[in-house]
Amino acid sequence: MWRRSASFILDQRCQHDAASSPKPETLYLSPPQTESSCMAAFADPFNQNPHPNPNISAYYQTRAAHTGVVTNDWLAQAQAAVGRHPDDIPAPEADLGESDSGKPFSVTQEFNNWRKQPDLAEAVAAIRALAAVIRASEATTMMELEIELKKASDSLKSWDTTSISLKAGCDLFMRYVTRTSALEYEDFNSAKSRLIERAEKFGEISYKARRIIAMLSQDFIFDGCTILVHGFSRVVLEVLKTAAQNKKLFRVLCTEGRPDRTGLRFSNELAKLDVPVKLLIDSAVAYSMDEVDMVFVGADGVVESGGIINMMGTYQIALVAHSMNKPVYVAAESYKFARLYPLDQKDMAPALRPIDFGVSIPSKVEVETSARDYTPPQYLTLLFTDLGVLTPSVVSDELIQLYL
Template sequence: MRYVTRTSALEYEDFNSARYRLIERAEKFGEISYKARRIIAMLSQDFIFDGCTILVHGFSRVVLEVLKTAAENKKHFRVFCTEGRPDRTGLRLSNELAKLDVPVKLLIDSAVAYTMDEVDMVLVGADGVVESGGIINMMGTYQIALVSHSMNKPVYVAAESYKFARLYPLDQKDMGPALRTIDFGVPIPSKVEVEKSARDYTPPQYLTLLFTDLDGAPYGLGPYAVSESVVF
């Protein structure tokens, strides 16, 4: 939104001119976003090897592009998709992977630790990459990273550089509200409190490498190097 609306046309030109400028900048941002995904997909290919099993969480366009590129390069791998409750984004990603003839298994979210011994790496996207080198992403990313770390499995993050932000969350409650409606499928008594947070924060010590489109990161960026790369 910041990129699209950063134009003087909104204040100094007529409505039609302003509308045209917004559409033009939105289309340009779409091009920037697609180019970034392609760069990240190419950079990450050396880390996907034949016979590997990749655990993914949530629906990420850039993660899908990474896996799609690997499939187009005739690499043989399989993917474990978490269901991603309550949005069930894993169902969407698993459907896209099935279209690519990638072997995919759908997991309930609570089966991550149970299946981690079969996993070679974790690959997630990010809603935001913060100055500490940690990421803000779909709820459940943090606990997956904790399980991965305890079992010595690498956690790779694929994120476009425009998601880098000068934020420095101190804990899970230091990010501001990101809430969603949750349907449990059964009536919930009014006295029962429901956690509605949609995002969590994964600290950098639980992340292995960040794949991004910055020129200075040809083989990925270490989480602790993010603070030097954050765009104002």
Template sequence: MWWRSPSFILDREQQQQNDSVPPNPESLFLSSPPPSMADSLQNPKSNISAYYQTRAAHHAVVTSDWLAQAQAAVGSHTDDEESSGIDGRAAATDEDGGGGGGKAFSVIDEFNSWRKQPDLAEAVAAIFALAAVIRASQATTMMELEIELKKASDSLKSWDTTSISLTAGCDLFMRYVTRTSALEYEDFNSAKSRLIERAEKFGEISCKARRIIAMLSQDFIFDGCTILVHGFSRVVLEVLKTAAQNKKLFRVFCTEGRPDRTGLRLSNELAKLDVPVKLLIDSAVAYTMDEVDMVFVGADGVVESGGIINMMGTYQIALVAHSMNKPVYVAAESYKFARLYPLDQKDMGPALRPIDFGVPIPSKVEVETSARDYTPPQYLTLLFTDLGVLTPSVVSDELIQLYL
């Protein structure tokens, strides 16, 4: 019995399998390839996107055993979905087996070890992992190194297709490597060491980006204002922290951010800074919007249209704010700019996550488990990035300049 997933991506994946194998769960389970090599590379919980696991680990109040419980609660249909997940992933890993992934050294392991550090953004972890590739590489020419890096970054990207900032980080670094600046060094070793050095500086760059954003946004926070914040974002926290340090008087409304309850964490942090905070349930946004002076959100990714991809609920908050003429400000580092152009909500592969409803959900009831949504640019007022305060249309300009 096939479980119909609410997201078309999974449907498509299942359809592909329908074509190849008879729709019999048992034979399907047998036909899934032996997880020898895939085992180390694949996600343990293929039902939940890797992107989401990082978020859960870094931002959320929920713990990993809670995740496991939720996993169990999702119930009977998991195994066939799981097998489909394995199938898709194994195919991906097979392809890159010859490259950086197949050797003793694995980009993905490297990436995962970097990713564990709570203060490190995903794009930074990706760039660190790619730097490790350069260090381990035995290439003797720039071309070889580039090919090796390309393979590594492709395998990283295909390992977790749901993470936008991972893809953006890989692309940005690849662009830097292929761009002229690196080729201007006369000998290969100095070019190589320069690349490694710059990649390692990237963590610093990302921290500095946060500080720049916090400084830029100070002008926009005035005394006596009320700020609505959705989700937990390190940049937004930095912005509010700086504002509090500058002795600005402001009040923050935090949405609860179900089901990860990211808002709880943010309100916790803000309470420590003695900022007046009020927690709202997610559905109280429109109710409180008339008291709000501005909306501040972070972003998982900024896409080419100037819109953002962020935690589920950002879109509706932006819509409410727009209809009540309140500015919506986005704080995002520029390495989150991604070459995507989603036209609607379903254009990106959904990042799935478990949702705890507190009571068992009958198996016939569908659950929307996507973790994020797309907010089109016309609902955003300004983007605060380390490149400056930008209108949404500038984003595509920057991206075109980089990738032209």
């Protein structure tokens, strides 16, 4: 229903543009701006979250458009038409020249461009957008640059305040880039180039994280095992893809993933790899848990306690798995480590998502529209991250070392 909304169509059109021309200049045709600062760009309604609907988190507003069941296939075709892998698109560089030449540079815009690549995680898109900010910056002092970067990351974060990986990615980028001896260079330009170098490196690391995780987790997938998967996680997909390429024989149970049918998409992907896959409705998890050998989930965010915040339903799957002594593995890139510490389910900003029940709901009936839940660390077995295979308690260790 909401996929048919104007935002969906608009997004689709944007995607058409993005796919057909690597330089989506049309998107820059925003009303004239008085200054080129990112904050001003952000204040501009066009660059903001296109449909600031208070009931739907920005992530779910646009992400569905990018990666909807239909969109995915369609996008593949579009990419084929372009004939290039989206990651090779030197879009930012092209944009750079323009914004240097007086065009307003918008970090949110940049971010949205990057985000349109289905394989690119939100946080990585943010990291790349921030790297572009450094490149496009006209600051002449280090302090100025830092303030500009800070503003950019703030505006990115406020684009979707409920997104954990976005916030974590921005924070980590700031940490990684600014915590460097580069700031002691005497020459501003060399310092800036050093920053850019670091930013690129961080983007590269983040981009490769998924590969690393896939390699690490191969030891845990054994022949003849049955894996339960919940939600559409690109990391988990990569893990299973690699396992299939390594000629491992395994079976996957996919939950349906209501309301946005992420499980359907996932099973679709797996079927393409010739992996035996079986779909379950979300409520059949406990029923089929006895034939499951391990549970594999991704994560929206990994919090300080070592628990994860993930798509609604992860918590109950973890509970069931825990009570049946099945291992629960989480595949998550380290840029999803967030300095958050929810004490219980309600102790975080809820990400809302509309639910299509197929029939009209009486107005007096309230609908729980929260899209995520929090799984406490005691129900998780291991976390596969690009830092290695970690127990939940190590997450806090890593976070303390990163932030203190």
